[in-house]
Amino acid sequence: MKIPSRLTTAAGSTLLGSLALTAFGSLAAFAQEAAPAAPEAAEAVAAVADKGDTAWMMVATILVLFMILPGLALFYGGLVRAKNVLSVLMQCTGITAVVMVIWVVYGYSFAFGGSESAYWGGLGKVFLSGIGPDTVSGSIPEYVFISFQMTFACITPALIVGAFAERIKFSATILFVALWVTFIYFPIAHMVWDSNGLIYNWGALDFAGGTVVHINAGIAGLVGAIVIGKRAGLGRDMMAPHSMPLTMIGAAILWVGWFGFNAGSALEANGTAALAMINTFTATAGAIIAWVVIEALSRKTASMLGAASGIVAGLVAVTPAAGAVGPVGAIVLGAVASAICYYMVAVIKPKLGYDDSLDVFGVHGIGGIVGAIGTGIFASSALGGVGYAEGLTMGSQVFIQIKAIAVTIAWSGIGSFILYKIVDVVVGLRPTAENESIGLDLTSHGEAAYHN
Secondary structure, three states, X not given: OOOOHHHHHHHHHHHHHHHHHHHHHHHHHHHHXXXXXXXXXXXHHHOOOOHHHHHHHHHHHHHHHHHHHHHHHHHHHHHOOHHHHHHHHHHHHHHHHXXXXXXHHHHHHHHHOOOOOOOOOOOOOHHHOOOOOOOEEOOEEHHHHHHHHHHHHHHHHHHHHHHHOOOOOHHHHHHHHHHHHHHHHHHHHHHHHOOOOXXXXXXOOOOOOHHHHHHHHHHHHHHHXXXXXXXXXXXXXXXXXXXXXXXXXXXXXXXXXXXXHHHHHHOOOOHHHHHHHHHHHHHHHHHHHHHHHHHHHHHOOOOHHHHHXXXXXXXXXXOOOOOOOOHXXXXXXXXXXXXXXXXXXXXXXHHHOOOOOOOHHHHHHHHHHHHHHHHHHHOOHHHOOOOOOOOOOHHHHHHHHHHHHHHHHXXXXXXXXXXXXXXXXXXXXXXXXXXXXXXXXXXXXXXXXXXX
């Protein structure tokens, strides 16, 4: 049967209209479902790690490990007597291994676990819970951030051992460090570097660890030197460094590795990392020149030990300032810190009479304090720095820096004293007088570094 053309057109129009309405409704429904998913999709894209940043941070992490082993170990090893060199190398090695395990088990969580506390990160990331290869922190995989911060946690307590080198049991060193990172380092790291931290929210500037690493370790070292007491024979026996070549090699490795320490603290391959990099060159150069000139004027000689000490003093001073000051300001900061550290080591320490064996407090503690205060000064845009946060002036920033220093000194000083006393009760801090006289290499480790 033939359908009239008029009816065919009407039916077609009706069918097309129905199809159009159905299609429109489907599109509208899809749009409604897709709308909430759009931010999630954007977030997923944003959460992909940047390959360039990731590659740089992996290199920076390895550089910081290079600072500890072999850098710091050789630097300290050369400064002690031949009978104790292996004990220092072993302490640095043992500390690194123990802190790595602690960091993975609970240290990372205590420092960066996501807690809203101003003092610790909580238990949210114990055993690295909830973290996998695809978990991102900023523009890098969180595993890379964890590893980078882990190397900081390792080197800080390793610095302390220089203050009481040649006169502490190996077991006491390891027990003290395990307690110290738990109760001193992790809380300070959280307070300074976590967005919920007490000192972070004051607006303190600590780019790579002036308070967290150097002042923290320097104060703990000073307390340890006083609690443990002086080396037997100090002032009577010859206690000069047994190998300045080892010390120079260690200092040079520290300088190279420090580029990972400072420039890596930008957490990206960007302009701030570049600024930290050039400042790590210039501040250190200024510090070397200052130490050597002062030494030449006061003692009529420019020693290799002085140059190595200047290297470390400059690196320490620029650590909190690396991403905030200009290259010329960094030269001045390094030179000033070096001069003050020299005076502390050469004049004040002998007058006060404490035995900070390798000048941990005199260089790291004092250099860290000078660097932290100097950061508040040289960050000024008028002096070539990046400037201050809105509403802050040089005076207010320096006041914040001093508050951060005071909290670090109090937390580390009081806490470290308590921990030393606990360790002394549990295992004893000091070896017997006979073992100390023979040397810790043989008595603690059954080895000798050199054989005639």
